[in-house]
Amino acid sequence: MNAADYYGLDELRRACAGFVQCCINVDTVCALLASAERYIQYKCTKSLVQKVLEFVDEHGNEVLNLGSFTLLPQHVVRLILARDELRADEFTKFQAALMWGKKFCDSNPNTSLKDVIGNFLEYIQFHKIPANVLMREVHPLGLVPYNIIMNALAYQADPTSVDPGKLSPNRVRKSGQGRSMSVQSSLDPYGSNTTLSSSCSSEMISSGDQERKHSSN
Template identity: 85%
Template sequence: MPEALILPGMADAEPDLSTFENKTGLAEDMKFLASMPELCDVTFLVGDTREPVCAVKAVLASRSRVFAKMLYAAPSPQRKRETSTKENKLRLFLKRSSEPLLNLQNAAQQPSGQQHQTLIIEEFEPDVFRQLIEYIHTGCVTLQPRTLLGVMNAADYYGLEELRRACAGFVQCCINVDTVCALLASAERYIQYKCTKTLVQKVLEFVDEHGTEVLNLGSFTLLPQHVVRLILAREELRADEFTKFQAALMWSKKYYDNNPNIDIKEILGTFCEYIQFHKIPANVLMREIHPLNLVPYAIIMNALAYQTQKASTPESCLPTLADNTIATVTTTSRCPRSGKPSRSPSARDAVPRSDEVPIMHPI
């Protein structure tokens, strides 16, 4: 309930005066205003679906210089001619047509009048732009992880610095296991904006810290393919290699369900180079991974060969296993530390590299 406020010192000097504020009521009235198309004088068609979002030009212009320039800048002569031609065609059509409008709802959302403007906004999603317009009209908005990145970039784009700071502050407390995938997924659309880069870095640091939990999330399958590769390739990721494989397999199955024309083996193959199979125990390789028939046999054999050689050879004499590949050795030499014979690699007998496995184009 609004209350009467007495300013400090006013009680003694002006006993008959008080200040009454009803900010909540004003915000609700302005929100109602923006929801009534017939009371608005600009309609934005937002996103790929061209969803209509109505607003009051004077309110937008008073709150944002970007909107002021967009809405009140004098149109070029060519634009004036194009607008005039469209209006003439519309008048002729309405004059000839005697049929009722089929979609009354859409008709109500497009107010008539010479001063009404219609603009297309492609940079932001409808939900994001609607929240931005709500904030401009009412000074209030409910921030949520799903649209946070879009709202923060929209606030920066339209010069609403106080909203951008609020979003940046909310990021610090909203990054958790439940929201991390939604934040990364939304970053895909706004990657060209500077605010996105800062947020993505913070989110990836959280993913590194909670790797096992994040990789086991069902929402992990909603991430773009290149984001999944980025996560699996991070050296700082705190997750064992079998957990990484399971996450890649889960993502591949989800993608295959939506794209059955693509071989799931090819989909999973795009992640194999980021998984160090030689660090997965031999019994897990043979019991859990090999029966799936999704990982090239050469990769599994390479991993098993490395583990066998590691068990019988000093660490300093082991060859480096790169890209899940290890060469079969044919000649012998002596280990510099132990003096025991060690085998040197031969290109003639090398096991085919995993990167020779057919790899699908980026999805």
């Protein structure tokens, strides 16, 4: 598809794009994202990524529970979890981050699971997870800072008692910056960077070559 676009073969490009879009389903969506992000510099790929992300948004809970979700690069996982359009409950998002983190730590045994999970916490609205689930399923793991759990519980008891910025700091920053956001975590040792935009094709611009090399070892 990208080669057809490069050489100006419009009919072939349209045929390839149409075929790939027809292949977007729950079984292929993660593989398509993992492949497409390597070629995001191409216009055709950007358009394809937007279509794939729209599918992920619509089938959020189902996609986040896929085993293949753990094969996505870290910056792509953050991109998905950060999307306002994602139709997934917050506990499912946490479970997806946990599943991804465990898989990553299996391949990188010297890496702390708590540090890995820390890259995703700002994209999860813990105050929307029922209190009994927070205390039974999340808190005992020791992966989420105590203040985040307490703020979430306090909000559920009395929403006026907690500053919204303490609940979802990333979303507060995003609303102040407009619809485009740079997603970069200081805990990400590989320096990958992703730009999200809802007004055009979502950009996955990554300087994460080290991340991919590290994950392949």
